[in-house]
Amino acid sequence: MWSLGKVLNTPEVVRVYIGSFNENIVTEAATGPIRKELFEKEQEDLLTIERHSKKACDRRVS
Numbered sequence: 001m002w003s004l005g006k007v008l009n010t011p012e013v014v015r016v017y018i019g020s021f022n023e024n025i026v027t028e029a030a031t032g033p034i035r036k037e038l039f040e041k042e043q044e045d046l047l048t049i050e051r052h053s054k055k056a057c058d059r060r061v062s
Contacts, residue, residue, distance in 0.1 A: 019043035 008014060018039060028036045 017042050017046040019046050 019042060026036055026039050031039060
């Protein structure tokens, strides 16, 4: 991640989101309870950003 700072020319570390966008549901059996919770929170954060981006684009078009 620190190497990406050089490429992106920013002092902050870039946040990387995880998520699954296929038909399979993430289960505790596959990831464990803590990772499942983290996985779901990260995925929701990413989808929230995507929804806000769409709204911003719609406002600009209007």
